[in-house]
Amino acid sequence: MTAVSYTAPHTLDEALRTLADLGAAATVVAGGQDVLPRMHQGLLRPSHLLDISRLRGLTAVEVAGDRGGRLHVGALVTHAALAREPVIRAAAPLLAEAAAQIGGGIQVRNRGTIGGAAAAANPAYDLPACLVALDAVVVLAGPRERRRVSAAAFFSGAGRTDCRADELVLGFEMPPMPPRTGWAYAKLKFTEGGSTVAGAACLLTLGPDGRCARASVVLSGVADRPVPLALAAERLAGEPVTPETLEAAAAAAPGAVEHPLEDVLAGGAYRRAMAHVMAAEALARAAGRARNGGGA
Amino acid sequence: MTSRVHLVVNGTPHELEVDPSQALVHVLRDQLRLTGTRFGCLTGHCGACTVRLDGRAVKSCTVLAASADGARIETIEGLAADGTLHPLQRAFWERFGFQCGFCTPGMIMTALEILAEHPHPDEATIRRLLGGNLCRCTGYQTIVEAIQAASEAAR
Numbered sequence: 001m002t003a004v005s006y007t008a009p010h011t012l013d014e015a016l017r018t019l020a021d022l023g024a025a026a027t028v029v030a031g032g033q034d035v036l037p038r039m040h041q042g043l044l045r046p047s048h049l050l051d052i053s054r055l056r057g058l059t060a061v062e063v064a065g066d067r068g069g070r071l072h073v074g075a076l077v078t079h080a081a082l083a084r085e086p087v088i089r090a091a092a093p094l095l096a097e098a099a100a101q102i103g104g105g106i107q108v109r110n111r112g113t114i115g116g117a118a119a120a121a122n123p124a125y126d127l128p129a130c131l132v133a134l135d136a137v138v139v140l141a142g143p144r145e146r147r148r149v150s151a152a153a154f155f156s157g158a159g160r161t162d163c164r165a166d167e168l169v170l171g172f173e174m175p176p177m178p179p180r181t182g183w184a185y186a187k188l189k190f191t192e193g194g195s196t197v198a199g200a201a202c203l204l205t206l207g208p209d210g211r212c213a214r215a216s217v218v219l220s221g222v223a224d225r226p227v228p229l230a231l232a233a234e235r236l237a238g239e240p241v242t243p244e245t246l247e248a249a250a251a252a253a254p255g256a257v258e259h260p261l262e263d264v265l266a267g268g269a270y271r272r273a274m275a276h277v278m279a280a281e282a283l284a285r286a287a288g289r290a291r292n293g294g295g296a
Numbered sequence: 297m298t299s300r301v302h303l304v305v306n307g308t309p310h311e312l313e314v315d316p317s318q319a320l321v322h323v324l325r326d327q328l329r330l331t332g333t334r335f336g337c338l339t340g341h342c343g344a345c346t347v348r349l350d351g352r353a354v355k356s357c358t359v360l361a362a363s364a365d366g367a368r369i370e371t372i373e374g375l376a377a378d379g380t381l382h383p384l385q386r387a388f389w390e391r392f393g394f395q396c397g398f399c400t401p402g403m404i405m406t407a408l409e410i411l412a413e414h415p416h417p418d419e420a421t422i423r424r425l426l427g428g429n430l431c432r433c434t435g436y437q438t439i440v441e442a443i444q445a446a447s448e449a450a451r
Contacts, residue, residue: 003297004297004316005316006299006317006360008363029360029363032363033340036340036358037339037340037357037358040338040339040357049316049360049362051360051362104355104428105343105355105406105425105426105428106353106406106409106428107343107353107354107428108340108355108428110352111355192426193341193343193427193428193429193430
């Protein structure tokens with residue numbers, strides 16, 4: 001076995017210098033919930049482990065008054081923290097609801113981080129679709145500059161993102177939820193601890209007239225990256241929110257999944273069908289919450 | 297290259313040299329000979345390697361030992377005090393909350409956190425929060441009963 005080197009810097013500058021020197025030869029690890037299982041399975045053979053779990057300032061969760069009430073979530077915030085933080089539950093309850101459903105048990109939620117879930121871009125992970133549904137921006141730090149990429153553009157395939165080899169994910173920014181916005185994350189898994197077979201993240205905003213002002217539905221677990229249902233959003237915009245209009249929107253799901261995942265859990269046709277069911281469930285729950293005043 | 301780590305395990309401080317790619321479970325078992333913590337799948341699924349790290353349940357096969365530097369670790373060996381079983385251990389014993397016993401340490405270490413967060417959980421809550429621990433004997437019924445019995449005993 002080749003010797004693995006390891007550093008656990010306390011400052012972002014040190015971490016970025018290591019990345020600038022080693023680039024793709026460095027494996028970034030934080031909570032370890034993605035990296036360690038892949039190491040044990042021989043899917044990942046790091047030569048250098050860059051442990052960013054000691055970096056300061058990446059566990060913050062705050063609503064910035066000076067930036068129009070945008071929510072900032074640091075990359076090292078754990079799934080358990082997302083699920084219980086009052087600030088998250090108030091400003092982005094979709095994230096809290098999805099984080100509480102992440103498989104593998106409380107142990108995985110205690111260690112796994114939102115930054116890791118995004119950077120790993122595993123199609124079975126739940127948070128990427130939520131970040132896209134929330135119109136989140138991914139904040140990246142590189143050797144020369146920081147840049148912001150929309151979550152929709154960040155995820156480019158299974159295990160592939162827009163994050164370059166010399167960059168780190170610092171955190172995420174999300175616009176405040178408008179009033180009368182409901183949310184839901186619906187997920188199909190075969191066991192409590194199991195992996196996502198199909199999921200749907202949804203935000204639905206009602207206008208003052210009670211009609212749908214805006215809807216956003218994004219599928220998880222069914223393709224190599226989150227799948228936004230543009231047609232569902234179109235079908236609902238300006239329409240009254242009824243079982244019929246919600247169903248018409250959810251029916252956009254199967255057709256939006258061009259290349260469904262096929263694996264030991266489920267075939268492509270089944271995933272397409274379940275995408276429809278999950279989209280319908282997420283839309284119905286989000287609409288119900290919006291009618292009850294939503295989270296804002 | 298090795299990393300020097302300082303761990304406080306069941307109240308005892310240790311200075312250890314670890315391979316940086318080594319998981320905490322291997323350091324606990326091979327260096328400290330605390331073999332009550334099991335390694336089952338090494339993929340984060342089974343939960344047999346669950347320990348508490350700074351008070352939180354974690355799967356020690358998914359934690360780098362180097363990353364745990366400075367942490368307080370609790371394993372199954374640390375629960376009994378002066379030969380007296382911890383109430384959860386006693387409940388698992390009395391309710392037959394194990395068959396082959398392989399998953400038991402992980403079940404109990406997870407149950408500690410379940411009861412810390414939900415002192416009197418209903419059955420559905422226990423089953424949901426045990427989702428990260430697998431019993432290959434499928435003896436879940438008595439495991440759930442044991443955790444409920446331990447919560448009742450604490451009333």
